[in-house]
Amino acid sequence: MKTNQFALFCLLTGFSIAGCNSKVSEKEKEAARQEGPDSVATLTDNLNLPAPFETKSVEHRPEEAGWPEGKMPTAPAGFTVTKFADKLESPRWSYIAPNGDIFVAESGTQKSADRITLLRDVNKDGKPEMREIFMEKLKRPLGMLVLNNYFYVANTDGLYRYPYKLGETRITGKGQKIVELPAGGYNNHWTRNLIANADGSKIYISVGSASNVADHGIEEEKRRANILEVNPDGTGERIYASGLRNPVGMDWAPGTNTLWTAVNERDKLGDELVPDYITSVKEGGFYGWPYAYFGPNEDPRRKGENPELVAKTIVPDVPVGSHTASLGLAFYDKTKFPAKYHHGAFVGQHGSWNRSTLAGYKVVFVPFKDGKPAGKPEDFLTGFVESEKKVYGRPAGVTVMDDGSLLVNDDSGGTIWRVAAR
Incomplete structure (x- = not known):
């Protein structure tokens, strides 16, 4: 079966x-x-899965201490880890332009730099020689996209686009807000990510929920917990998939036209509920939030409210641990890493706060074959945790470089790490 x-x-x-x-x-x-x-x-x-409330809901937030001199994350044998860029303010996300320029969204929850920094590795030695402020005075930016001579930015309150020529080092104009997005939200669901389809005819925008489990009523959740689809000029908006509590990372599985996303699931049901996941995204699909989780498992806090949606809830493809705050998602579409990593998915796990023992705070890898998961998640980049009370950093975005290396955005540590095969 x-x-x-x-x-x-x-x-x-x-x-x-x-x-x-x-x-x-x-x-x-x-x-x-x-x-x-x-x-x-x-x-x-x-x-x-355990029953809801089998264990108590626990708030457990370790100190984010930063990295001591000489200390860095650990990758498997056969890989090297180097500091690609540091002294950044919450470098949560990276995007690589067609010419190889690297754009970093410096954006945070409590305090936000609200800017995008440009890094350019001029001599292709794995270290950026150029570092410039590309845009500033934004509103918690995350997703970035170069398409049709525009630079797109997903701020928390909307999708903006700016005229752009490849290679430009600064944008100062106001640009155009082409999609209004609902801003704010409980549990840090302020991030908005972007990805375009292969021919550039559609843009997909991830929008997290405004609350844990529709705590303030479903009316507060309009156009949220969704992946939205729009035309490049912002018109034609529709909900591509729904019931995704907080989708952040998005990528296309290599060799397919299948969109995948990494989703943060709900809190306060116990240590092992509910697992975060990565999943293929079915057009028109419903993934449960807020009524059900991981298939037709009804959330007791929304009991009896919408049995039809509970029954149609899609089972996600790959659970990646409860409360791991899995944000980043990038398929490895290069060949520099060993063959086992080809076409597989890297997942940046920001780390737990609602669990008695820490979970996440690492990058995991999910092997794929023929566009489908071919094994369970395994640790790839670790060493972010000193103890249950202290962590050095928190991985967020993961990005595959043109040279086949992997960039890992450590927003808490103010650093971008580069992982390369020896």
């Missing part, structure tokens, strides 16, 4: 995914394990 068959079976029999898991025998699970990554075993092992 494959994963989609298993989810359908659960729906038809009236069980939750977690409940359905208990109905599958160990013999069936072992047989399914032999079938490979699309089997029942992989799905049900990952979705053996």
